[in-house]
Amino acid sequence: MTTRTKAVDRVVLLEARGLSKTYRRGPEEVHALRRITFELRRGEVVALFGPSGSGKSTLLNLLCGGEQPDEGEILWSDHGPPPLDRPWAELAILPQTLGLIEELSVRENVELPIRLRGEVSEKERSRVEGLLSFLGLAGLAERPPAEISIGEQQRTALARALVLRPRLLLADEPTGHQDEGWGRTVFRTLRVAAGGGITCLIATHNREALQYAHRVLGIRDGHLTDVRTAGGPTALTP
Numbered sequence: 001m002t003t004r005t006k007a008v009d010r011v012v013l014l015e016a017r018g019l020s021k022t023y024r025r026g027p028e029e030v031h032a033l034r035r036i037t038f039e040l041r042r043g044e045v046v047a048l049f050g051p052s053g054s055g056k057s058t059l060l061n062l063l064c065g066g067e068q069p070d071e072g073e074i075l076w077s078d079h080g081p082p083p084l085d086r087p088w089a090e091l092a093i094l095p096q097t098l099g100l101i102e103e104l105s106v107r108e109n110v111e112l113p114i115r116l117r118g119e120v121s122e123k124e125r126s127r128v129e130g131l132l133s134f135l136g137l138a139g140l141a142e143r144p145p146a147e148i149s150i151g152e153q154q155r156t157a158l159a160r161a162l163v164l165r166p167r168l169l170l171a172d173e174p175t176g177h178q179d180e181g182w183g184r185t186v187f188r189t190l191r192v193a194a195g196g197g198i199t200c201l202i203a204t205h206n207r208e209a210l211q212y213a214h215r216v217l218g219i220r221d222g223h224l225t226d227v228r229t230a231g232g233p234t235a236l237t238p
Contacts, residue, residue: 010041
């Protein structure tokens with residue numbers, strides 16, 4: 001079912017102001033980001049859309065605290081700790097490298113953020129099972145990552161990122177290993193997560209993501225080229 005909805009005001013979760021990042025390759029300077037400014041609001045899916053090498057991964061790395069900007073600042077609305085000191089329940093990351101633990105099963109990988117915090121409650125166990133089912137992983141739950149496909153591994157990493165319902169999810173090419181059908185399932189999962197209040201920033205070059213995003217940040221050569229409310233069927237019902 002496809003519907004359209006009016007844009008609604010959402011509470012600002014994070015602001016990026018004038019972010020710049022330059023790398024040196026021998027005598028050459030590579031300007032990965034050039035004075036990037038934008039905001040992320042609670043409960044929205046934002047597509048950071050651009051080709052490879054446009055600066056998408058660099059921007060996500062700055063937002064999660066993996067690197068520091070050369071210029072500019074990142075402001076959280078709660079004025080809390082820096083990104084690297086925030087728990088999974090506040091900031092979750094879906095990297096291209098996935099980072100699954102080979103010694104754990106699919107289910108155990110998804111449960112890991114919960115177990116690091118304490119015992120798994122019945123409510124949390126139900127949430128794990130729901131994510132496994134929605135993402136087509138229920139029949140694979142007892143297998144280690146080495147025994148499932150790379151696409152299934154990526155969906156496992158997505159389930160792990162969402163299991164604690166973080167305030168912010170940063171996802172780097174979350175459909176990079178998915179076929180068309182499972183790609184849509186991933187985007188629908190992110191829309192459901194946003195409906196529950198999770199802010200999702202997706203770095204992607206997959207044009208289909210624009211159908212599921214509330215807003216689009218176009219990026220090329222380190223510049224934001226387009227900041228707009230997504231057009232088309234942006235209120236797809238999961």
